[in-house]
Amino acid sequence: MSCQRCQEKMVDALASGEGAVHVELAAHLRVCAECRKVHEAQVHLFGAIDSGVRAMVDVSVPPSLLPGLRARVAEDGVARQPWSFTWGVATVAVVAVLAVSVGLLMRGPGNSRRVVDRSPIVAREVGGAHSVTPRQPQVVAGAPIHARAQHEVARAPQGGATAPEVLVLPAERAAFIRFVTDLPEERDVAVAFTRPAADAKDEAVEIALLQIDELKLKPLESSNRE
Amino acid sequence: MRELVLIQPGRTLEGPTARESDRARADREFEERLAESGPLAFRVAYGVLRNAADAEDVAQEALLKAYRNFGRLREPERFRGWLVRIAFRLALDRWRSAKRREKRETEWNGPEQSVTGQTAEELAVSSEFEARLERAMEELPEKFRLVLLLAAIHGYTLDEVSEMLGIPMGTVKSRLFFARKQLAEKLR
Numbered sequence: 001m002s003c004q005r006c007q008e009k010m011v012d013a014l015a016s017g018e019g020a021v022h023v024e025l026a027a028h029l030r031v032c033a034e035c036r037k038v039h040e041a042q043v044h045l046f047g048a049i050d051s052g053v054r055a056m057v058d059v060s061v062p063p064s065l066l067p068g069l070r071a072r073v074a075e076d077g078v079a080r081q082p083w084s085f086t087w088g089v090a091t092v093a094v095v096a097v098l099a100v101s102v103g104l105l106m107r108g109p110g111n112s113r114r115v116v117d118r119s120p121i122v123a124r125e126v127g128g129a130h131s132v133t134p135r136q137p138q139v140v141a142g143a144p145i146h147a148r149a150q151h152e153v154a155r156a157p158q159g160g161a162t163a164p165e166v167l168v169l170p171a172e173r174a175a176f177i178r179f180v181t182d183l184p185e186e187r188d189v190a191v192a193f194t195r196p197a198a199d200a201k202d203e204a205v206e207i208a209l210l211q212i213d214e215l216k217l218k219p220l221e222s223s224n225r226e
Numbered sequence: 227m228r229e230l231v232l233i234q235p236g237r238t239l240e241g242p243t244a245r246e247s248d249r250a251r252a253d254r255e256f257e258e259r260l261a262e263s264g265p266l267a268f269r270v271a272y273g274v275l276r277n278a279a280d281a282e283d284v285a286q287e288a289l290l291k292a293y294r295n296f297g298r299l300r301e302p303e304r305f306r307g308w309l310v311r312i313a314f315r316l317a318l319d320r321w322r323s324a325k326r327r328e329k330r331e332t333e334w335n336g337p338e339q340s341v342t343g344q345t346a347e348e349l350a351v352s353s354e355f356e357a358r359l360e361r362a363m364e365e366l367p368e369k370f371r372l373v374l375l376l377a378a379i380h381g382y383t384l385d386e387v388s389e390m391l392g393i394p395m396g397t398v399k400s401r402l403f404f405a406r407k408q409l410a411e412k413l414r
Contacts, residue, residue: 015403
């Protein structure tokens with residue numbers, strides 16, 4: 001066995017924690033002083049490593065470890081309970097505030113005016129004749145009207161049972177009033193706006209190809225400049 | 227001490243009483259594990275941090291996490307393995323952040339002056355070796371380092387380490403072999 005091979009084997013044996021030296025290795029160590037010296041140094045080194053690592057972990061545990069942990073567990077429990085409790089209270093509070101706010105918005109004195117102001121103008125077909133007149137907005141004091149109710153008010157039959165209705169956006173209200181007021185004579189135009197379009201079927205349109213009879217094609221003449 | 231709960235005849239324990247009873251049982255089981263697992267977590271953390279106060283804090287943090295997850299960790303081996311890993315990981319995190327802080331401070335304050343008043347040559351050699359060993363340990367792969375630390379803790383056999391980490395015995399031995407060999411190469 002060569003010295004290099006012997007030293008490799010001895011390191012492997014010591015690293016694996018084998019106490020007994022292999023027979024072949026022991027035979028080499030008996031005759032090689034150099035390797036014996038290296039072996040002693042390696043044994044010393046591995047011994048130092050083992051005791052050093054043991055010293056790193058074999059320390060006395062502080063007596064405050066477990067009491068400290070119990071205190072942290074208790075704190076954790078206490079801290080967690082209010083957390084969920086706080087969230088519960090916060091949720092209830094938010095719901096309550098929302099409910100009160102919605103209620104106040106619906107019942108507030110200024111609100112009814114605002115809601116009715118946004119009510120649509122109704123164009124109505126009265127009797128057999130087509131007449132389009134702007135309707136004055138009705139004020140329903142104190143009545144909670146939300147979007148759906150507003151829609152239902154606009155659709156509710158008033159006067160003529162089959163009167164057609166036109167929903168107008170609040171921003172377009174003034175313009176629509178002007179339009180309806182300015183066109184009392186031209187009923188047909190107004191009716192065209194307020195009546196649904198007749199069910200007319202579209203007919204296919206054919207476009208004939210353009211044909212030019214007297215068309216003569218002449219070859220291009222090259223100019224002198226080219 | 228055995229806990230007694232009064233139940234009406236023909237009825238089973240349910241609702242808040244059952245939950246409280248389960249909780250009390252879990253707390254008792256956790257308390258039983260603490261006697262062994264608390265010191266184990268502390269030693270693993272100390273092996274990384276080399277500072278008792280920091281190791282205690284880390285061990286408590288790891289045990290608190292274990293307490294919160296105790297429902298899933300009732301089996302003793304699973305509990306120990308989980309705790310050891312979490313303590314090791316938390317300790318490594320703390321060690322790294324401490325190193326970063328130390329590096330920043332060194333950059334600001336200049337090189338640190340050694341003020342150790344060592345008189346005995348042997349102590350100086352020992353301290354020097356200890357410092358080199360620590361540095362060599364820090365350079366080891368984490369999985370080697372954890373096995374090395376656990377195997378060095380007094381009272382734990384390689385079988386127990388294998389069970390604790392949930393890895394085969396052969397893997398424990400090979401990790402230990404490579405860890406020791408790498409340390410010897412660095413310290414030679």
